[in-house]
Amino acid sequence: MEYVLLLFITPLLAIISLSISNHVVYGKIQAVFSVVMFFAAVAMAYTVVSTGAPIVFWDQAVYVDGLSALNVLLISLVGALAAIYSKDYMETEFKEKLITKGQLRFYYLFFYLFIISMFVASVVNNLGLLWVGIELTTLISALLVAFYGKQYALEAAWKYLIMGSVGISFALLGIIFIYISSLSIEGHQIFALQWTELCKVASQLDPHWFKIGFVLVLIGFGTKAGLAPMHFWLPDAHSQAPSPISAVLSGVLLNTALYGLFRVYTIANMTITTGVAEYLIIFGLISVAVTVPFITVQSDLKRMLAYSSVEHMGIITLGIGIGGPIGIYGALLHMFNHSLTKSLLFFSAGVICHHYHTKQMQRITGLLKTMPIIGGIFLLSAFAIAGSPPFSIFMSELMILIAGFKAGYLVVTILFAVLIVLIFAGMMYYIVRMVFGTASTRIEKIKFSPWIAFSLFVPLTFVILCGFHVPNFLNELISAASSVIQQGVVK
């Protein structure tokens, strides 16, 4: 319980510290707070894994099981890396007079509010409050997308706000239908919409209402998670936000929306016995397929990365839909791998775009010559995100493929394999041209900041390490999370 509270108190303290500290030290202070926040999350996840029981308090209002702990850990890890990265990234923008002192404060304020709202969504036991948390993330992050206040940023933010809010209204309607499906059960009003209680009475829920509810939640949270065909806002929002925010948006906000979807999916599997998984498989596969043409004709680096997020959300959804112990474990491992690899890519893309003063891929050439370290990291992480061995994403994609064949989804799995090969080819075409090739003489060599180096090397370690061996703690955490999706409340 202490760790969960610490998890919320640290970002709040970070926000308070903004009002009493000078803008020169903002970056350092925020980085320190974010590291404390990360360790609180580790301690919390460790408690959940070692005791094997969820952390429950405040009359069951807060409920942290393996799935919540995994999501919170990812949010705090990517959040901490983004905060450390922001220190020099935002200071450079400030020195170049791209942003003002007030904007710098605004940035950190909303950064932490954004993190807190994702924490709220992940630790509450109630589907209604889960919705409130996810809607809050939209509202707060829309302002972060609009941060630079330029035309494109405003357009992206507006599209994101409107599509996100409408989509998520459908999720609310779905949750209300789920509530209605529980009305016939005695004493429902006391525990209304509590996830643990819904799990216990899952077989008594009205399947007719629940099914409509589930489909609406799938559309709603699917919009927020960027599943195709509701993904149109995503490439705009993720490419227009400041790079550390792009990393948080792509790396963990999408996961949080999927987290909400999987909570409902768990109950749906118990209430409606057949045909639920197919919805996830179809949406997952469409999301992977839709990105193929967009990645192959892309000219903007950050947009390409954003489309790749649509693809990976599709893969995770597909893995969960295929199911079975391997499929679900693979999907959750993929969630972890994607978060770290994608934030690594956005971080390095941020440095690259700053240095070249453009996001257009054709104008970025000779990365290995102008910035050998960043260029090298960028090349490795691009290989990793495209799913080449020996990196972590290859492992989790392989698991999902194996699970697919085992479960007998032959056509789906073969189609999936073909699509990821196509995406690999499409991405590599651009990446190789950017990394190799002749460097423009106008680009001077780069000074490498230790803050940015740290936020690049930590995820890189995981991206490489998890390709060979999943650390014990992580393995147990993901196993705990996958048993939540398979069985609901762990007995």
Add this chain to the structure above:
Amino acid sequence: MDAFFAIVLLLSTLMLFRINKVVDAVVIIALQSCILAIIATMIWLETGIGHVLLAACLTFLIKTLLIPAILFRVSRGEMAKRKIKRVFSSHYSVFIALVLMILGYHVAAYLPLAENHHGQAYLATSISLLLLGTFAMIDHNHPIMQGIGLIVIENAIFLIPLAISYGMPLFIELGIMLDMLVAAAVIATLTLKIYNVFHSINTSRMQNLKG
């Protein structure tokens, strides 16, 4: 009485497609929210369930007073003078809205209804409002009008559990209202920024990000 309120809700939403000024739309939204508060109060009088009254008070405070106040502040001045532009002409818009309304009633007939008698009257209205709100967002290019479409959708979603099960648990209702308030504030902030940067309030001009 239920039928009367349902008709007022639907007619007022139809008016969204006829009016010429954004300020009028804000008034319509305030009226709608006020009706929701009255419906909740009446259900409280009938059943005596305490949290329904609280929900009624909150609806009145947040949706009838605060949110319209925020939107009113933004849509005053320069923006108030301009006529609302629609994708479809006013007549076509109303026609499409009517078709959607009938569709809403048709869909509602297929949903398994609770035995509760308020459910009968309001479920169909809610679904029609939901469709009308979505259409209002598509039909209008003005950011505030799109925000108002969103509020119509939220109002419809508020009405469903109110009619069928006397509302959601209070703390969820509270959370949703809070979200609505923040949403109105964010919409207002972004609208002002859009107005300052684009020197226009037409979202159809924001079509640069593609592919």
